[in-house]
Amino acid sequence: MTTTTTTKNQPSLLASLQSALQKRETRLSRRRLTILPPTSTDFSSNDFLSLSTSPLFRARLLAHLQSAPPRYPFASGGSRLLDGNSPYAEALDAHEGMRLSRAGKTVPFLHSSPESLEAVLTAEIAADAGIRDGSRNVFVVVESVYSMDGDIAPLREFVEVVERVLPCGNGYFVVDEAHATGVFGPGGAGVVKELGLQERMFVRVHTFGKALASHGAIVLCCPDTRDYLINYARTVIYTTAMGFPSLAAIRTAYELLSEGETEEPQATLQSLIRYLRARLASLDTLTLTLTLDEDGNPTGNPTPLFAVDHFPRSPIFSLRSPVPRHLAAACQRKGFVVRAIMAPTVPVGKERVRVCLHAGNTVEEIDGLVETIRGWLVERQSPQTQTQSQSQSQGLGLGMGQAQGEKRVARL
Numbered sequence: 001m002t003t004t005t006t007t008k009n010q011p012s013l014l015a016s017l018q019s020a021l022q023k024r025e026t027r028l029s030r031r032r033l034t035i036l037p038p039t040s041t042d043f044s045s046n047d048f049l050s051l052s053t054s055p056l057f058r059a060r061l062l063a064h065l066q067s068a069p070p071r072y073p074f075a076s077g078g079s080r081l082l083d084g085n086s087p088y089a090e091a092l093d094a095h096e097g098m099r100l101s102r103a104g105k106t107v108p109f110l111h112s113s114p115e116s117l118e119a120v121l122t123a124e125i126a127a128d129a130g131i132r133d134g135s136r137n138v139f140v141v142v143e144s145v146y147s148m149d150g151d152i153a154p155l156r157e158f159v160e161v162v163e164r165v166l167p168c169g170n171g172y173f174v175v176d177e178a179h180a181t182g183v184f185g186p187g188g189a190g191v192v193k194e195l196g197l198q199e200r201m202f203v204r205v206h207t208f209g210k211a212l213a214s215h216g217a218i219v220l221c222c223p224d225t226r227d228y229l230i231n232y233a234r235t236v237i238y239t240t241a242m243g244f245p246s247l248a249a250i251r252t253a254y255e256l257l258s259e260g261e262t263e264e265p266q267a268t269l270q271s272l273i274r275y276l277r278a279r280l281a282s283l284d285t286l287t288l289t290l291t292l293d294e295d296g297n298p299t300g301n302p303t304p305l306f307a308v309d310h311f312p313r314s315p316i317f318s319l320r321s322p323v324p325r326h327l328a329a330a331c332q333r334k335g336f337v338v339r340a341i342m343a344p345t346v347p348v349g350k351e352r353v354r355v356c357l358h359a360g361n362t363v364e365e366i367d368g369l370v371e372t373i374r375g376w377l378v379e380r381q382s383p384q385t386q387t388q389s390q391s392q393s394q395g396l397g398l399g400m401g402q403a404q405g406e407k408r409v410a411r412l
């Protein structure tokens with residue numbers, strides 16, 4: 001237990017909380033729970049396949065719930081190791097999260113850089129005879145699709161590095177497919193499956209809370225690893241297991257995936273991604289630089305007002321801007337739900353408006369969003385605003401011919 005004492009001169013706990021909140025208010029960074037109007041257009045959630053509003057998903061889930069015998073427990077009643085297990089859960093074999101790492105040392109490598117991974121591994125091998133002779137294990141932990149930038153990790157290149165520099169086979173991959181599940185790979189099975197690397201992965205984590213319209217996650221691993229997690233993963237041991245309605249929702253999503261019902265939304269999503277990418281490239285002529293920041297202070301160096309950062313085929317787009325809250329507010333006023341993502345969620349200087357596409361979005365909605373952004377840019381070109389127009393676009397254009405796996409920042 002932690003205790004704190006309050007004297008007359010010290011602010012009370014509530015006053016401290018209020019003061020912390022007030023600081024955020026002043027910095028315009030106070031978070032609030034919001035309820036979206038039903039007419040708003042979702043360009044923000046992780047519901048990539050729009051399953052959460054799919055009539056097919058709803059009908060199937062309700063049928064599963066209805067088919068439960070009378071008095072079948074809807075709640076789990078405890079962790080899976082105690083009262084929370086069931087034949088239904090065993091059949092789905094869903095595990096909530098995991099706390100896998102008992103690593104003695106963790107070493108970061110540069111984002112999506114096989115060269116950096118190799119340099120880090122080479123240094124560790126040189127420093128540790130155990131890693132060299134294969135008696136000490138190395139886990140390489142990556143996301144397949146990164147949640148903020150939406151870029152796809154170069155998994156094939158990572159595997160090549162690990163197998164080459166750790167020939168004893170003591171390099172193991174743990175891949176989080178949270179944002180790839182449902183979106184990439186055959187039947188939405190993820191990037192690893194798309195690349196045919198499943199036999200090279202030690203653990204794959206697929207979450208159900210994004211494209212699969214439920215919550216929780218599954219760990220795909222070998223039976224020994226599964227038994228190890230049941231014994232050592234604190235979240236499995238101590239967390240109340242999912243109840244029947246959650247399991248039924250996951251089962252519904254599984255069934256739709258395995259029956260091919262999600263192939264069409266998966267393809268629709270990809271076509272909308274290509275469309276938005278091309279439409280954003282049409283803003284190429286509107287390059288502005290900004291001399292004042294969001295609070296009206298001089299930026300020092302003129303900063304590009306708007307740039308698109310997008311990895312081919314990814315449903316996540318970053319509209320980079322030093323004034324993301326202004327841009328997000330302009331979109332929100334037109335009913336488009338997008339979010340400004342600020343530091344420290346992303347590094348300083350990489351603030352952006354994050355746009356997520358979904359299979360249920362329409363071409364008209366995308367047109368509306370892009371025209372809203374165009375209007376915002378044009379308005380900022382007017383003499384009243386503290387921006388300067390540039391006659392030529394800077395840097396790279398956003399091209400459809402971009403090679404897969406190559407990430408570029410387009411200055412629009």
Ligand SMILES: Cc1ncc(COP(=O)(O)O)c(C=O)c1O
Pocket residue numbers: 143147176178179207208209210215216217
């Ligand atoms: C990479 C990654 N993994 C796992 C999760 C956890 O997903 P959830 O909260 O849906 O369980 C998230 C959440 O955004 C994520 O970005």
